[in-house]
Amino acid sequence: MSRTYRYGRSEDGESRERPAWSRPDQQTFRCRHCKVVVGPIPYGGKHRNHCPYCLYSRHVDDRTPGDRASHCGALMAPAGAFTRARGEHAVVHRCLGCGVERHNRIAADDDFARVLGLLAGSR
Secondary structure: OOHHHHHOEOOOOOEOOOOHHHOOOOOOEEOOOOOOEEOOOOOOOOOOOOOOOOOOEEOOOOOOOOOOOOOOOOEEEEEEEEEOOOOOEEEEEEEOOOOOEEEEEOOOOOOHHHHHHHHHHOO
16 A cells, blocks of 8 residues: 555545654654653764664664654564674664564664674674
């Protein structure tokens, strides 16, 4: 089903909007795991996809990073980490609602000690 159909106009002509948590213009959010208010990425990225303090995420993206098209909305726990070929670190998130896994780049302000802890735990 296309996003136009889901969030466009209904048969009776009324406008349908995305839920507030899934709108791409939402740059500040409260982490559902640790309850800290998280702001936009200071530099080095376009889409904030996890809390920089506890590394938990929320299942909001469907197929494309930043599309905010997922209907799940459950928490995604940091399940591991790895280092990509060019030395970039990534966190593996597993959805606690539907079980899907996603790999996300770390951001400049992420708690790097926690990332390193995930690296040590996933070996």
